[in-house]
Amino acid sequence: MGELVGYGRVSSRTQSLDIQTDALTRAGCKKLFSEKMSGTRTEGRKELERMLDYVREYDVLVITKLDRLARSLPDLLKITARLEEKGVQLRCLDQAIDTTTPEGRMTYQILGAVAEFETNIRKARQREGIDAALAKGADSPFKGRPATITADAVNAAIAETGSKAGAAKKLGISRDSVYRVLKG
Template identity: 45%
Template sequence: MALYGYARVSSSDQDPSLQEAELWRAGCQIVRSETRTGTSRQGRAELELLLQFLRPGDTLVVTRIDRLARSLRDLQDLVHELKQKEVTLRATEQPIDTSTAAGKAFLDMLGVFAEFETNLRRERQMEGIAAAKAKGVYKGRKPKIDPAEVRRLRNEEKLSPSAIARQLGIARSSVYRSLSDPGSKGPTSA
């Protein structure tokens, strides 16, 4: 029956050391941490590694549930996966312990609020972008593709669409799109 800790921060300007210290204080024998978004499980190698090592009777410990997942669906999937492995989930800063009925109920409530918070943040971001566009301040991302360069490489250097895509670091479909758009004069976002 081992305690495994998992710490996560969303961006490189955040520091997981406070979470790690809390997990060590909670008695974790192993603590893994990573810098990845919590809105998806994809690309979270440290979490996947921990999930492989967990055995029946073990406990996965996080400081807060939103360190594990920001989507209710991901949280429910993780809890189900842990239950299948006979592993409990515990949070040090919240009354969550999936070995108790109250802990399971609180987990579900916090999962709903974590997803709600993510959705609110996304709405505020979209409102900010809309306001910036209305003021003419927001221009979108910088152009990545220069259709004139794509056509030059095709016509003058006789490169194939695949070779053009490799040389410019873009998708082959973007090359075809640029070549089929005769009205395109300058860089486009694709």
């Protein structure tokens, strides 16, 4: 008999994993993997990779919702193939999916396609809103967040640390932000 292994994910650092973690624990998962990262692609999702390396034959991967595992059908199918290759089943708590049956696999694939569709629709709506705001020109409410670091502060940090990377670390910003401030 295998182990129940839980995987939870939220899209941003400000979101809480508590609801998923509680549900996975109540479902009997002893081992949990969780992360705060976008689900639109699998690259860079370290906890997903750790979980996929950890699970073994007869284990059951438990998730709360299908979109916590993947947001695109190709990624979903790729993850499913890896699980099947290892002899691992999938249980989705909120959508009653069980990949041990042909019906469950079909439901899994249909819901994966719906999740991908929802992601694409949301992106299209967001892009339409941004384009409409930018079309307003100078009166546009879409101007981005005002800069909090000045070029003088960046130059002083570079002089103090001896590098742009050091300045970024000292100021608590990314290297890209350092270059952007110096360019602008």
